[in-house]
Amino acid sequence: MFERLGEKTNWPIRSLGDGLEINKDSWIEIDNLTEYNILGVTSRGVGIAIKRMVRGFELTMRRYQVASNNQLMWCKVDTKNGAFGVTKDNHLGSLASSNMCLADINTKIFNPKFLEFLFRLPLVYEELTNASLGTTNRQYLKPQELLDNVKFHVPPIDEQRRMVARIEELAAKIEEAQDLRRQAAEEAEALFAAATRFIFNFKLSSMATIEEIVGKKNLKNGLSIRTIGDDSQIKCLRLSGLRDGKIDCSDSKPIPITDIEAKPYLIKDYDVFIVRGNGSKSLVGRAGMVVGAIPGTIFPDLFIRVPLDKNQILPEFFVAWWNSQKMRDLIEETAKTTSGIWKINQGHIASFSIPILPLTEQRRIVAHLDGLQAHVDGLKRCQARTAEELDALLPAVLERAFRGELGSRAAGSILTIL
Structure with a gap:
């Protein structure tokens, strides 16, 4: 297994078992009054983390393993997903359940970071999936079998250190590029928010409450x-269908209701809804407009319909105003939380005001904001493509490294991409 890694090098083939030994002597009995850190390991070689801190009496299992530094740890029932990691200083003394395996690393044979990078290779997940036993999604590979059967061309320890240093150097550059990408996306969003604040910061000669415009009732x-x-003629919008001021009518679920019962709740194009409840304070009170209504679709209890007169208030203008930072500040100040759900009600909505402007002025503002949003969306698409390219770079670096091809020429081509 993995013999093709480094096959073009003169590195000798070794098994994991040549430099790893399963630790069988680190088990302890749990004391009910002692506080313990419990370790978990993430799939695809992302690594080990302290999942939680608990008192002994909260644990159902009474025997746990105590982790040391520089141990390879993996989830025995999730080897196929690359649930491997290497313990660090901050994991010393933490506990691992019987679902985990801890193997001491002989650092004269394997550099711990070298092994950590090995288990981040996509090739590893594929091979381990093929080798795993079991018919369920939680496939099982016996620990000693893994140590005996995972064989590959292993470079000398000094070469491993050089590889690790080079990988970390390139990984740092990739992370820097990812940070810049995220920063650019955040700045684009901030620019749009700033533009919205500026546009809506005019002197309002005429304001009216929602109650005055549509009536609270x-x-x-x-x-x-x-x-x-199952399938049904009537479907109900999901809360997740409201995104960026638009409502995606395909994001719905079938419900058991008759046509007559559904009739008062059927949606149509340019209907405007406000979210009255959400687990996130930043999402409660958001408004959205229906685009591309699908016949037979109703709106859910967490939506409040605002029946606008389009000859007075354009739906697009209402949504732009309602989702502006000016209104967000007011809505978030008003929202109340119970059981972790932030809510506003019809009374709150009825009391909020909206500027009354000529339709020509509303159209001008909407067109300007649509133009800005198109630029932001274009940048987001570009950033998404860049993100995919950056995400693919580290696996490419690792693949070259374990093939013995991470010399200056190979690294230079990667740096050119960055």
Whole structure:
């Protein structure tokens, strides 16, 4: 298994077992009053983390392994997903359950970081999946079998250190590029928010409350009906269908309801809804407009419909104003939380105000914001493509390294990409 790694080098083939030994002597009995850190390992070689801190009486298993520094740790029932990592100083004394395996690393044979990078290779997940036993998703590979059967061309320890240093150097550059990409995306969003604040920071000669415009009694909550899981003529929008001021009508679920029962809640193009409840304070009170209504779709209980007169308030203008930072500050100040859910109600919405402007002025503002949003969306698409390219770079670096091809020429081509 993995013999093709480094096959063009003169490195000798060795098994993991040549430099790893399963630790069988680190088990302890749990004391109910002692506080313990419990370790977990993430798939795809992302590494080890302290999952939680608990008192002994909270643990169902009574025997755990105590981790040391520089041990290879993996989840025995999730080897196929590359759930491997190497323990660090901060994991010393933490506990690992019987689902985990801890193997001491002979640092004269394997550099711990070298092994950590090995288990981040996509090739490793593929091979381990093929070698794993079991018919369920939690496939099992016996620990000693893994140590005996994982064989590859292993460079001398000095070469491993050089490889690790070079990989870390390139990984740092990749991370720097990813940070710049994220920063650019955040700045684009901030630019749009700033532009919105500037546009809506005019002297408002005429304002009207939502109650004055549509009447509080005309604000309507949707229906809360559990999905049947099967196909149905009537579907209900999901909360996740509202994104960036638009409502995606394909994001819906089938519900058991008659056409007559559904009729008062059916949606149509340019309907405007406000989210009355969300687990995130930044999302409660967001407005969205229906684009591309699908017949037979109703709105859910967490949506409140605002029946606008389009001859007075354009739906696009309403959504732009409602989602502006000016309104967000007011909505988030008003929202209340119970059981972790942030909420606003019809009374809150009815009391909020919106500027009354000529339709020509509303159209001008909407067109300007649409132009800005198009630029931001274009930048986001570009950033998404860049993100995919950056995410693919580290696996490419690792693949070259373990093939013995991470010399100056190979590294130079990667640096050119960055």
